[in-house]
Amino acid sequence: MTVARSLLLFLLAALAEIGGAWLVWQGWREQRGVAWIAAGVVALGAYGFVATFQPDPNFGRILAAYGGVFVAGSLAWGMLVDAFHPDRWDYLGAAICLVGVAVIMYAPRH
Secondary structure (H helix, E strand, O other), X not given: OHHHHHHHHHHHHHHHHHHHHHHHHHHHOOOOOHHHHHHHXXXXXXXXXXXXXXXXXXXXXXXXXXXXXXXXXXXXXXXXHHOOOOOHHHHHHHHHHHHHHHHHHHOOOO
């Protein structure tokens, strides 16, 4: 259950961080206004707390692994929200990142 909890927390972190950054982007670059920016700032702040619930106690490990989740999640967000069409290299890069997440977080340690 610990791996499932960890994966869920990574998913929540990605939604908060990527969603928050997207809201700021929309507020500033697409001129949707300060409310969008403020919502983005709140979401980004929530992202900062989500990582603290990871079962592993090592900040560096959590953030390093999350980097891979962020890469894959950003591509997925772009596909779902902005009609972005990744190419095979985007998919390959995201897959490599996710393998890195698995190695960093879930490899057996003694």
